[in-house]
Amino acid sequence: MGLSMPLTLKRQNNIAIVTIDNPPVNAASHAVRQGLLDVVQETERDPTVQAVLLTCAGRTFVAGADIREFGKPPVEPHLPDVLRLIETAQTPWVAVLHGSVLGGGLELAMACRYRVANAGAQLGLPEVNLGLIPGAGGTVQLPRLVSAELALDMVAGGKPISAKAALHAGLIDALTEGALTPFALSFIDNLASHPVRPSTLDKAVNLPVDQAAFDEKVAKVTARAKGQKSPVAAAQAISKGFNLTVEEALQQERETFLKLKDDPQSAALRHIFFAERGTISLERLKGQKLAQIQTVGVVGGGTMGAGIAAACLLRGVSVVLVERDDDAAQAGFKRTADILAGSLSRGLVSQQKHDKMLDSFTVSANYAAFAHADLVIEAVFENFEVKAEVFSKIEAVVRPDAIIASNTSYLDVNALSQTLKHSSRAIGLHFFSPAHIMKLLEIVVPDTVSDEVLASCVAFGRQLGKICVLAGVCDGFIANRIMSAYRRECEYMLEDGALPWEIDEAMLAFGMPMGIYQMQDLAGLDIAWAMRKRQAAERKSDERYVDIADKLCEMGRFGQKSGRGWYIYDGKSRKPDPEVQALILSESSRKGITRISFSPDQIMSRILGRMQTEGHAILNEGIAQRAEDIDVVMINAFGFPRWTGGPMFMEGLSGA
Numbered sequence: 063m064g065l066s067m068p069l070t071l072k073r074q075n076n077i078a079i080v081t082i083d084n085p086p087v088n089a090a091s092h093a094v095r096q097g098l099l100d101v102v103q104e105t106e107r108d109p110t111v112q113a114v115l116l117t118c119a120g121r122t123f124v125a126g127a128d129i130r131e132f133g134k135p136p137v138e139p140h141l142p143d144v145l146r147l148i149e150t151a152q153t154p155w156v157a158v159l160h161g162s163v164l165g166g167g168l169e170l171a172m173a174c175r176y177r178v179a180n181a182g183a184q185l186g187l188p189e190v191n192l193g194l195i196p197g198a199g200g201t202v203q204l205p206r207l208v209s210a211e212l213a214l215d216m217v218a219g220g221k222p223i224s225a226k227a228a229l230h231a232g233l234i235d236a237l238t239e240g241a242l243t244p245f246a247l248s249f250i251d252n253l254a255s256h257p258v259r260p261s262t263l264d265k266a267v268n269l270p271v272d273q274a275a276f277d278e279k280v281a282k283v284t285a286r287a288k289g290q291k292s293p294v295a296a297a298q299a300i301s302k303g304f305n306l307t308v309e310e311a312l313q314q315e316r317e318t319f320l321k322l323k324d325d326p327q328s329a330a331l332r333h334i335f336f337a338e339r340g341t342i343s344l345e346r347l348k349g350q351k352l353a354q355i356q357t358v359g360v361v362g363g364g365t366m367g368a369g370i371a372a373a374c375l376l377r378g379v380s381v382v383l384v385e386r387d388d389d390a391a392q393a394g395f396k397r398t399a400d401i402l403a404g405s406l407s408r409g410l411v412s413q414q415k416h417d418k419m420l421d422s423f424t425v426s427a428n429y430a431a432f433a434h435a436d437l438v439i440e441a442v443f444e445n446f447e448v449k450a451e452v453f454s455k456i457e458a459v460v461r462p463d464a465i466i467a468s469n470t471s472y473l474d475v476n477a478l479s480q481t482l483k484h485s486s487r488a489i490g491l492h493f494f495s496p497a498h499i500m501k502l503l504e505i506v507v508p509d510t511v512s513d514e515v516l517a518s519c520v521a522f523g524r525q526l527g528k529i530c531v532l533a534g535v536c537d538g539f540i541a542n543r544i545m546s547a548y549r550r551e552c553e554y555m556l557e558d559g560a561l562p563w564e565i566d567e568a569m570l571a572f573g574m575p576m577g578i579y580q581m582q583d584l585a586g587l588d589i590a591w592a593m594r595k596r597q598a599a600e601r602k603s604d605e606r607y608v609d610i611a612d613k614l615c616e617m618g619r620f621g622q623k624s625g626r627g628w629y630i631y632d633g634k635s636r637k638p639d640p641e642v643q644a645l646i647l648s649e650s651s652r653k654g655i656t657r658i659s660f661s662p663d664q665i666m667s668r669i670l671g672r673m674q675t676e677g678h679a680i681l682n683e684g685i686a687q688r689a690e691d692i693d694v695v696m697i698n699a700f701g702f703p704r705w706t707g708g709p710m711f712m713e714g715l716s717g718a
C-alpha cells in the first residue's frame with residue numbers, strides 16, 4: 063500500500079490491521095506520523111473497511127513523541143493534525159494497547175474511538191517530566207474520558223496508571239489477561255451491533271466534583287513545583303480548559319506546548335533523560351561474559367545493609383545477610399522485613415511476592431553462609447581496617463569466582479582491593495540511603511578489577527533498577543567528593559558573612575529539597591566530626607579550615623537528635639539559633655574577616671561555581687567518564703533540581 067517503513071497494513075476480512083514497528087519504543091517519529099496519515103487516507107477511501115485496528119510490534123505501544131526530534135525544526139505532518147484525522151474518521155479506529163502508552167502514544171489512543179489493553183499496560187501523560195505539557199490534545203481529551211481530578215493528577219503529576227485503573231476510570235473500554243489481538247478482534251465483532259460512539263472530543267468535559275477542592279489541588283501542584291514551570295502550566299491547561307470550547311482549548315494547549323518546548327527547562331530535562339540512559343558506554347565492557355547474580359551476600363544489617371538486602375529481594379535476587387552475632391542478625395532481619403512489609407502495605411508488591419521474598423532471605427552470624435553467594439557486598443562501619451578485615455573473612459569462604467564489593471562512600475577501594483588474594487574480583491558498589499529507594503549506584507572501579515567483574519556489576523545494578531555511574535577511586539568518588547567541596551564553600555561563606563539559614567533558604571529557593579545545614583542536622587553532626595578528627599593529621603597547615611562545626615559538636619550540638627545543631631529544635635520545628643549566630647560572628651572576628659552580606663543569588667553562584675570547579679577536576683582526573691554523569695549523580699544523589707539539567711549542564715548554558 064506504499065506505506066512509510068515503520069508501518070504495515072494488512073486486512074483480515076473487513077478489518078484493517080495497522081502495526082507500528084519503530085523500535086525501541088515505537089515513538090511517533092516523522093515516519094510514523096506520515097505512515098498513520100497514509101493509512102487514515104487509505105482506509106477512509108475504502109468503503110469495505112469497517113474498522114481499523116491499531117497495534118504496535120515489540121515491547122510497547124507508542125511511548126510518546128520522538129524526543130530526539132524536539133531539538134530540531136518540526137516536520138509535517140504534525141502529530142495533532144494526524145490525530146484529528148483519526149479522531150474524525152468515518153471508519154472507527156480501535157487502539158490495542160500494551161507496554162507503555164505514554165504522551166503522544168496515549169493521545170493517539172484517545173484519538174481512536176475505542177481502546178482495549180492487556181493487563182500489563184501503563185497509561186500516562188508524562189510530558190511534565192520533560193518540561194512540557196501534552197501537545198497533541200491530551201489536556202483536552204483526558205478530562206472528557208476520566209474525572210477532572212484524575213486528569214489533573216495524571217497531567218500535572220506525570221505518573222502513569224495501570225490498565226486496571228484505566229478501565230475503572232473510563233480511559234479504556236476493555237482489558238484482557240490473555241492474547242491481545244484476538245481479544246481486540248472479538249471486541250470489534252461485538253461492536254458491529256452497536257452504533258459507533260462519538261469521538262473523545264465530541265464528549266462533554268467532566269467538571270470537578272468539588273470546585274474548591276479542585277482549586278486546592280491546583281494550588282498544591284504550584285507549591286510542589288518549586289521552580290519547575292511544566293506542572294504549573296499543566297494544571298492551568300486542565301483548569302482553564304473547563305471554560306473553553308474544544309477548539310480554544312486545543313489552541314491554548316498547543317501554544318503552551320510550543321512555548322515550553324523552547325524553554326531551557328525542557329532542554330535541561332531532555333538532557334538528563336538521555337544522560338541517565340547513556341551513563342555506561344565503555345568499550346572494555348562490550349562482549350564480556352556476565353556472571354549470573356542470583357544470590358547476594360550482605361555483611362551488616364544496619365540501615366544501609368538492610369536497604370541493600372531489600373533492594374535485591376525486591377528485584378528477585380536471594381539474599382544472605384551476615385552480622386557479628388545472632389542478636390544483630392535478627393535485628394538485621396527485622397529491619398529488612400520491615401522494608402518489605404512497607405512495600406506490601408503500599409501495594410507495591412503482592413502478598414505472594416512478599417512471602418517469596420521472605421523465603422529467599424536468610425540471616426546468619428557465620429560467614430560460612432556466603433559459600434554459595436555470587437556476590438558479597440560489605441556494608442559495615444566506614445573504617446578501612448574494619449572493612450579490610452571483613453573483606454578477608456569474605457574471601458576465605460566464598461567461591462573462587464564470587465565478586466566481593468565494598469559499599470564504602472569515601473575509602474580507597476584500590477587499597478581495599480589489595481587486601482584480597484585475588485584483587486581482580488574486588489569492586490566498589492556505592493549505594494545511597496535508603497538503598498531500596500535511591501536510584502543511583504556509583505560503581506567504583508579499582509585499577510585491578512577484571513572487565514568481567516565490572517561488566518557483571520553494571521548488569522547487576524541494572525537488574526536492581528539502578529542508574530549506574532562509573533566512578534574512579536578518590537576520596538568520596540563523584541557524589542561525596544563534590545558534596546565535600548561545596549560544603550567547604552558554604553563553610554567559607556559562613557565565615558565571610560552568611561548565616562546557615564540564609565544558605566539553606568537560598569538552596570531551597572533554587573529547588574534543592576533541603577538546605578545543607580538542615581541536611582547535616584538531620585544526618586547528625588558527630589560522624590563527620592569523628593572523620594575530621596581522623597583526617598586532622600593530614601591537613602595542610604596553609605589550608606583554610608573552618609572549625610565552626612567542630613565547635614558545635616564540642617558544645618554537644620549534634621543536630622536534630624540532640625535538639626540542637628546548626629538550628630534549635632522544638633519537636634520537629636526548626637528555628638535559627640542566636641547562639642549559633644553569635645559563634646559564627648565571633649569566629650569571623652577571631653580570624654579578622656570583615657563580614658559581607660550575601661544575596662540568595664550570590665550564595666547559589668558560589669555553591670554552583672564550586673560544584674562545577676570540582677566537576678572539572680573530577681573529569682580531568684578521569685574519576686567521572688562524562689560531564690553528563692556528574693549531572694546524573696548530583697540529581698539522583700542529592701536532589702539537585704532536575705529541571706536545571708545539573709551543574710555541568712548549567713555551566714554550558716551560561717557559557718561560564
Ligand code: 3H9
Nearest residue numbers: 086089125126127128129141162164165166196197198339
Ligand atoms: C510527547 O509525547 C509529547 C506529545 O504530547 C506531543 C507531541 C506533539 N523518544 O528508558 P529506556 C529511547 S513527549 C525517543 O531505557 P525502559 C531511550 O532513549 C514524550 N527515544 O527503556 C532508549 O534509547 P537507547 C512522552 C525514546 O524500558 C530506549 O528508547 N513520553 C523515547 O526502561 C529505551 O528506553 C515519554 O516521556 C522517546 N519518547 O523504559 C516517555 N522513549 O537504547 C519517555 C524512550 O538508545 N520514555 N526512548 O538508550 C520512557 O519513559 C521510557 O523510555 C519507557 C521505556 C517507559 C518508554
